Amino acid sequence: xxxxxxxxxxxxxxxxxxxxxxxxxxxxxxxxxxxxxxxxxxxxxxxxxxxxxxxxxxxxxxxxxxxxxxxxxxxxxxxxxxxxxxxxxxxxxxxxxxxxxxxxxxxxxxxxxxxxxxxxxxxxxxxxxxxxxxxxxxxxxxxxxxxxxxxxxxxxxxxxxxxxxxxxxxxxxxxxxxxxxxxxxxxxxxxxxxxxxxxxxxxxxxxxxxxxxxxxxxxxxxxxxxxxxxxxxxxxxxxxxxxxxxxxxxxxxxxxxxxxxxxxxxxxxxxxxxxxxxxxxxxxxxxxxxxxxxxxxxxxxxxxxxxxxxxxxxxxxxxxxxxxxxxxxxxxxxxxxxxxxxxxxxxxxxxx
Amino acid sequence: xxxxxxxxxxxxxxxxxxxxxxxxxxxxxxxxxxxxxxxxxxxxxxxxxxxxxxxxxxxxxxxxxxxxxxxxxxxxxxxxxxxxxxxxxxxxxxxxxxxxxxxxxxxxxxxxxxxxxxxxxxxxxxxxxxxxxxxx
Numbered sequence: 001x002x003x004x005x006x007x008x009x010x011x012x013x014x015x016x017x018x019x020x021x022x023x024x025x026x027x028x029x030x031x032x033x034x035x036x037x038x039x040x041x042x043x044x045x046x047x048x049x050x051x052x053x054x055x056x057x058x059x060x061x062x063x064x065x066x067x068x069x070x071x072x073x074x075x076x077x078x079x080x081x082x083x084x085x086x087x088x089x090x091x092x093x094x095x096x097x098x099x100x101x102x103x104x105x106x107x108x109x110x111x112x113x114x115x116x117x118x119x120x121x122x123x124x125x126x127x128x129x130x131x132x133x134x135x136x137x138x139x140x141x142x143x144x145x146x147x148x149x150x151x152x153x154x155x156x157x158x159x160x161x162x163x164x165x166x167x168x169x170x171x172x173x174x175x176x177x178x179x180x181x182x183x184x185x186x187x188x189x190x191x192x193x194x195x196x197x198x199x200x201x202x203x204x205x206x207x208x209x210x211x212x213x214x215x216x217x218x219x220x221x222x223x224x225x226x227x228x229x230x231x232x233x234x235x236x237x238x239x240x241x242x243x244x245x246x247x248x249x250x251x252x253x254x255x256x257x258x259x260x261x262x263x264x265x266x267x268x269x270x271x272x273x274x275x276x277x278x279x280x281x282x283x284x285x286x287x288x289x290x291x292x293x294x295x296x297x298x299x300x301x302x303x304x305x306x307x308x309x310x311x312x313x314x315x316x317x318x319x320x321x322x323x324x325x326x327x328x329x330x331x332x333x334x335x336x337x338x339x340x341x342x343x344x345x346x347x348x349x350x351x352x
Numbered sequence: 353x354x355x356x357x358x359x360x361x362x363x364x365x366x367x368x369x370x371x372x373x374x375x376x377x378x379x380x381x382x383x384x385x386x387x388x389x390x391x392x393x394x395x396x397x398x399x400x401x402x403x404x405x406x407x408x409x410x411x412x413x414x415x416x417x418x419x420x421x422x423x424x425x426x427x428x429x430x431x432x433x434x435x436x437x438x439x440x441x442x443x444x445x446x447x448x449x450x451x452x453x454x455x456x457x458x459x460x461x462x463x464x465x466x467x468x469x470x471x472x473x474x475x476x477x478x479x480x481x482x483x484x485x486x487x488x
Contacts, residue, residue, distance in 0.1 A: 029354075047404060047405070048434070048435040051405055051407040052407060055407045059354060117386075118381060121381065122384040123381035123382060123384045123386065124356075124381055125377050125387045125389060126387065127388075127389050129389070129390055129391065130390065136394070137395070137401070142405055143402075143405055143406075144405055144406060145406060149355075
């Protein structure tokens with residue numbers, strides 16, 4: 001499905017001439033018959049087909065759009081849990097112990113684990129599988145590692161699309177494990193039904209700073225490595241911070257759970273806390289509302305992305321950009337004013 | 353958009369030394385590849401399962417235990433049965449020249465790398481397997 005190049009499809013107000021519409025390159029890697037073959041094998045529950053379709057979605061372009069279109073009606077059945085926190089906080093390990101709990105309940109699990117791409121080489125080491133010992137040798141668990149490839153959020157939009165594939169594949173629970181994140185990772189709330197924020201005692205002094213940002217998106221807070229010194233104090237601090245919160249959006253108070261990976265009971269406690277949030281969402285259609293908000297956000301991003309992509313394919317925009325940049329480089333125009341002028345001159349192309 | 357070359361680095365069997373595997377993982381990352389590392393003590397079944405789920409372009413195993421004549425054919429066979437017939441397999445580690453000669457004759461075993469192999473050579477070899485997929 002080729003995005004409509006809206007922003008360049010219009011009339012230039014200055015000259016009155018029509019701006020040419022550039023066609024968006026068709027980016028297909030597979031013959032349509034092969035794609036349909038994989039889709040039907042996917043519908044039949046074949047793991048290899050799920051894996052191939054994940055790759056198709058990773059590559060993007062027209063094939064990805066075909067796959068995401070085809071599977072969309074089958075999404076929404078899985079319960080999605082995002083796990084986020086600083087690097088080394090224990091996200092993979094908690095995903096692993098949660099997997100064991102869910103498998104014990106007879107639920108199937110899909111995991112998307114994202115790790116950072118080097119901005120210098122484009123390469124990445126994806127090491128989350130090392131911790132996921134409960135995942136291997138079990139057909140009820142499907143783990144896919146993903147490199148961030150330049151995405152700056154802890155969970156890229158692509159991670160959510162891969163989660164869609166695992167959801168449509170029929171996994172009961174989909175865990176999304178983010179990269180290590182700092183304090184201002186708030187977009188993650190659009191990626192899952194329940195967001196687990198993992199903190200460790202070492203982060204104690206930073207808790208003040210975390211009052212806004214990451215903690216605000218937490219539906220469940222895990223104080224991991226709880227056997228270490230300072231864990232009790234951190235849990236107390238966190239509990240008092242969330243107790244102070246009156247956000248007016250509901251009455252959910254994120255539970256603070258002490259976790260320690262060797263301790264099976266703590267994994268059960270974490271799963272129970274996630275379940276209590278799930279139960280909360282089941283009241284008054286809260287889950288439907290939350291998912292609708294996330295879908296709206298995703299659609300907004302997709303529209304922006306296709307606008308951006310097609311805008312930069314416009315020779316007119318590029319020509320104007322180069323012309324106006326000449327004035328910026330010469331020091332006669334500030335970049336702020338230049339951006340405004342450029343946007344104004346293009347605005348005629350946008351439907352009001 | 354094509355994705356970078358994606359490689360699974362795996363440590364089959366009982367040997368607990370993954371220094372070499374980690375050195376290779378870092379070198380391939382620095383060459384612009386995406387490297388999935390499995391960790392230690394993987395059975396051939398676990399390795400092939402990971403390769404299927406990750407949809408890698410290449411499986412690279414590191415074996416220092418001496419069990420290469422058993423493990424490599426076994427992994428290759430499971431890959432073929434699991435729908436990964438077209439995915440190449442390479443191995444590194446302490447593998448005597450005579451054994452390497454035998455293993456290299458197995459269909460789908462693209463290369464065997466002994467001690468002293470430079471990371472530069474390993475990278476060049478892998479890039480050579482994917483002429484249309486050179487990292488940026």
